[in-house]
Amino acid sequence: MWRTSVVVLVSLVLLPSTLAADILKTSGFSNCNNGTSTIKVNNVDISFDRATNEIQFDVSGTSTKSQNVTAELVVTAYGVQIYKKDFDPCDDSTKVDQLCPVPAGTFGANGTQEIPSEYTSLIPSIAYSLPDLDGSAQMILKAKDGQELACIRSGVTNGKTVEVPAVSYVAAAVAAAALAVSLIGAAATGAHPGSSSSSPGFSEVIWWFQGMAMNGMHSVPYPAIYRSFSKNFGFSTGLVSWAGLQKSIDSFRSHTGGNLTDASYEYLRNSTLVFSDGSTAQTTTGIAKRAASLLLRDIDTSINGTSSDSSDDNSQESHLVQGIQAYVEQLTIPETNTFMTVLLIFAIVVAAIVVGILLFKVILEAWSLFGQFPKSLTTFRKEYWRIMAQTITSLIMLLYGVWTLYCVFQFTHGDSWAAKVLAGVTLGSFTAILLFYTWRIWSVVRKLKKLEGDASALYENKETWKKYKIFYENYKRQYWWLFIPAIVYMFAKGCVLAAGTGHGLVQTIGQLIIEALMLILLLWSRPYNRKSGNWINIIIQVVRVLSVICILVFVEELGIAQTTKTITGVVLIAVQSGLTAILALLIVINSIITCCKENPHRKRRKAAEKNLSRDLEGDAFLMQPTPYKTSPPRRGRLRSDSAPSYEPVRAQALARSGPRFHNDSQEEILVKGAAGMGHSGYRSVSQDRSEADGSPPPLMREPRLPDLGFEQYRHK
Template identity: 75%
Template sequence: MWRTSAIGLACLALLPSVLGTDILSTSGVSDCANGTSSSITVNNVSISFDKSSDNITFDASGTSTQDQYVTADLVITAYGVQAYQKSFDPCSRDTYVSQLCPVPAGNFSASGTQQIPSSYATLIPSIAYSLPDLDGTAQLTLKNKGGQTVACVQAGVTNGKTVSLPAVSYVAAVIAAGAAAVSLLGAAAAGAHPGSSTSSPGFFEVMWWFQGLAMNGMHSVNYPTIYRSFAKNFAFSTGIINWAGLQNSIDTFRQHTGGNLTDDNYEYLRNTTLVFSDGTTVKTSTSIAKRALSLFVRDVTTSVNSTSSSSTSTTGTTSTSHLVQGIEAYVEQLTVPQANTFMTVLLIFAILLAIIVVGILLFKVILEAWSLFGKFPKSLTTFRKEYWRVLAQTITSLILLLYGVWTLYCIFQFTHGDSWAAKLLAGLTLGSFTLILAFYVWKIWSMVHKLKKLEGNADALYEKKEIWKKYKLFYENYKRGYWWLFVPAIVYMFAKGCVLAAGDGHGMFQTVGQLIIEALMLIVLLWSRPYNRKSGNWINIIIQIVRVISVVCILIFVEELGIAQTTKTITGVVLIAVQSGLTVILALLIAVNSIITCCKENPHRKRRKAAEKHLSQDIEGDAFLMEPNPYTSSPFGPSKKKSDPAQGYEPVRANAYSRFGPRREDSEEGLVKGAAGMGYSGYRSVSHGRSETDGSPPPPFSREPKLPDLAFEQYRHK
């Protein structure tokens, strides 16, 4: 089957997908001479086969140092297997190509269309036209009559179909926006009550999931073409966005701060073919209209030293090739030069930060104006008074959201960047973000230490409103006994970014390191099940299981293991299916949570109400404690020894003293004065301006009821 497919794969072209459903084509061109000095330099080669017409369309351009006769060797590989190999002489009658017989000295270009027998065209299986991101290469080697290689070019294979689609990125962005809306809806429904939590999956969980998908595509391994294209769809979650104006501005910044723009700038990258470690190629920018036109050119055209041999002429486009892997390969597929990576993320972060700050301040101004001309809802009063706290917490949330990928890009800038200013900014921002998160860790741990010392536990983190408003960002979805889990989560994000960036170029180290980190996090989740809701526990555990499975699959792509390309492709398809399936499930759960959030009471709030009800019942049941306990014996009963103070009146008197303060002197003189004082209606007067010297009673010791000093003990022993 590989041999029948090979004939079709040999007829490949440099044409994008939208031009036909049954077209096989090459994508990009690279030099495969491996440093061998070549007398012929090929700048551009494109060959396409159109099944509907059985036509081969080709376009080639290059330069030659001399006139020379050559032979050509064509090798086609599909999914790592050599599917077709043929040697031919351009001057032979059966394989005559006038432009190459002989190869002229100077600049040359040739394009044309030839028809192949239908018997060969029918051998191409239909799957070759429908499978996305066809994984194959076509290599053409030119040799002189002496058998020496004078030129070698290689191009990737595509049928125009790919899983790298803008629509996928838009849908993922919509899912993230939906998660953010549901999280805000849940917060509004809870009314910002202490102990309230949001439903899973929330905005952070969804964004971290998309970031994980993007980071899975940054390993220095031989990805199947289909999975490499799939991982590109989630680059937006890490701050990588293709924006020409932004990239040109970064290039200018680098040029003035020590950067080398010779072969590392946006314009250069736009006309470069990326060559991956497995030999597949991708052209970062193509002219669809120009290549579409070449399909309809039916006359063979030859141009030597800019002189055309027919009325129809084409000019070859100079193309360069660039070997890439790892993080560099990932970002440059999106036309972001690797040296621009950190500055791209920094500027996107700055834009988001500016939008957030302006939005919050603008809303504050609107509320102030509203308060002058009308009465706004009471629920907005807190925001009006504490907008600076809201602003600070929003910025902290953004830092926490991006901390893992920020660590990744900063370390990558340290090791691959060329601008001293960009490296300085990377160090300052990473240090600042780490210090901010470390400050919150210290504050929360200090608060917990203080609470445990005073109250014996840390429940006040969830119960006291002021503490809750300040620090809930880090632990609001965790159970009370697992509030500390946000610290391992921060370490987890930092470790992932460090291992991936520091191990760039070493796929085995990256993958094994990531597998250890993901497995440890899974163990922590299975052991603690820390989320307040059962749904949160199961969703996050399932997400972590898929992360571990994903890294195991990436381990299959490691070059050192020597796994067959067909196995890698099947693994890539399975991995796409699993990750896409989980993404769809998360989207459905977000829709379900939007309904549940409006109907189901938050468990933290429910427990708080139950505690308040229980407290009110206790207060009502203990209301009699506001009055003194009755005497345990009658004052006129049997006499008791004075040496037994634990009997009779003494316990009651001690209890009364502990509740109502010190007593007046317990003596006959005190009894007379007390009886006389009872005649004054002002005994409970709150006036503090009068004293006992003018006959007025002293101010009360307490507002609570107090027993009169009857001095029963003296009467009983007389």
């Protein structure tokens, strides 16, 4: 039996695939016979180490009666059968004592054996390096009359996979960097009305990660490599595998109508996941548990449970999964626990936000008692409740799409009435909050259009800007309303994906239509204030459309070859990883620009203050009294051709009533024209006459007492 198992593994490795350090091993197993079986296999674990040429095995099962059997072994890779072998366990060349005959009761064997080099040399080196081998081995036990007694199917892997915790950590670091840059940019602008943040921002990065996670939730037979890749971004949708949390949710469900028989954390961690294409996998905790149980040991066989190693602790159940269920249960989260997991993670994040803001408020109050803190923090100190409410609203906006997905999934697949009530209440509350803000902004715009003719005050009025900017701050003024189709877009994606579970073709076509409509809207409007924002968001949307087209290749109804699906999955991983790397690079560039470049709003404010001070100085100069200098009297003096025109006075009047912002040349003309008014720049008939008499013109005379004729009496 063990010699045959080696041949199976050797043949399996001829496929392109791999997993850890030159090791090939089975990954879970499932019973693949359709009818009742007289032989049941409880456990199958086989691994081959290239460094030692040794195979480790752990097999156990039960049989209802003693009987002679024959075995058929079939190995497939990427949907293609590459090995098939029939053997008799009682034949001298393939003798297996535990199967000749199969005993009544329990039987099992585990241990290690060395494999001859003529078998191991057939394994190509590439089989130990390519990630996520898409292969399987199937063994069928038959009675002598040809009746099928048992069927076992197991995936074969090499230990290497694109599902690496480091990928999730790097993605989380990119999101954290985007959040930090967004906060720094917001602080730099000082909540200046009309200011927009640079792209990509925190929301765009999180929505991108959520899109990659949701791409792995369709009810289609994914290639193993893409299935593993999409799991790395589950954290962006609130899916966090936490044993204590899952056990608490199981307890909550058990008290509110839930059934824990085959939908609990303990059941899932001991199960083998069977996907719609027949491939198998183990949960994250199940893999760790299996690795711990496979220790190097001598061969140990047992019949009818006479050995302690034949206990049922390692027995596994096969568990058929697809779509959202397959995605979450790979993370050791039962499908019925999905919504409650996201709800509790959301509650933890909200609690952290509230505590953090209140703690910072306390720090500011203590600071104010012992010293004077910067003026930039005054707004936070006075309006921390508004900042807290807006932060939570931004979080709701960020999670609205996936929240819709999980709530609808809870309605259709949940078993706890309390969890369904919570899903309905939270989804209704989040939707009501977004609708309230939409109505408020719409009402403000309608009033502004009646009073001012447009909605510019949304970007110019400071109070209005502070209240509602989180919805439209990055959009151009004429496209402030684009946040409304964005909310509808997120809601539609979540509904189609959750309601269409089990119908991969419907899900994919629905998602393709939604993504294509959003792409058309972005191309038509190009709504973002900055050109970089338009280009980045359009490119992200193009990749989303292409991603859904690639998922269409995976749809089972189209009957596309497995090799084509695998190549498509690799291409999809390359494109999505490349765009993620570009976003990370842009975040670094934006952080450098934000830290080094002068704030444009502060620069414009300083320029405005400088121009205003110049205007005030010019006005003060014009208001100074100018002493009158008489000119020699001239009789019949005519207006000089070279005398200045009336334009300087008109410019002065316009400057006083018009805008305060002038360039230097205009100010110079204004000052020069005003300075010439004391001579002959502004003249009248009375002025010419007074000048001829040697008296100052009327505009420049100083007030004096009237002549009442007392001078003659004084002289007398």
